[in-house]
Amino acid sequence: MTGREVFKIWSPAGVKWVDWARPVPFVGINDSYKINRAMNFTIPIINYINNIKNDTAIVLDLPGYDSVKEGIALAALGYRPIPLYNGTCGQQGAMALVDNHSIESALIWGALELEKFSLANNAPPAFLLDSNRMSRFKMDVSVFDNSWDVYHQDMPSAGYFLDNGIEQIIVKGEKIQKDLLKVLYKHQNKGITIAFTDGYQEPKKVTIKKPSRKDK
Helix, strand or coil, X not given: CCHHHHHHHHCCCCCCCXXXXXXXXXXXXXXXXXXXXXXXXXXXXXXXXXXXXXXXXXXXXECCCHHHHHHHHHHCCCCEXXXXXXXXXXXXXXXXXXXXXXXXXXXXXXXXXXXXXXCCCCCCEEEEEECCCCXXXXXCCCCECCCCCCCHHHCCCHHHHHHXXXXXXXXXXXXXCHHHHHHHHHHHHCCCEEEEECCCCCCEECCCCCCCHXXX
């Protein structure tokens, strides 16, 4: 499949929330791109939510392509997975800070899995992030810096969420990273409940502190 074909499966026309799907990781996919069968594409078991909650959006901030796999698991519950990956791959043979090649391969696999589901056009969203996105340690100046951050415009505004029935956002990950904290702080101030889970415990409401000036 071409990158355009894969992107259309993840972002079908006329469906809610897909306007936020980022096309960047699909650009490098072409007809010759093969799924890396050495990768672990086992669909994980979801322990922190048992069924679809139409008033809840989910943010999966997991390392590498784990968020793709979990996005497919949530699709089985009725959620619409929305890839927010915004990093490019380095040139062939070059070293890069973030492994986006594995994410590209996972997106192809995920597209084939998504075709097995009949998701509602208004299904609540599950946004997919790579928690390694802000890895910025360069052992050498020749290493390609393909790190990236999440900004306010990368996700729906609090007003859009509320107008479309979303009153809670659950973040699953090791922690809520500083770029995401800045985004969710504004959502929290507009009345959206923010909850966090490590995947093993039920989501618990958190209160996000105002970002410091240096983090703005």
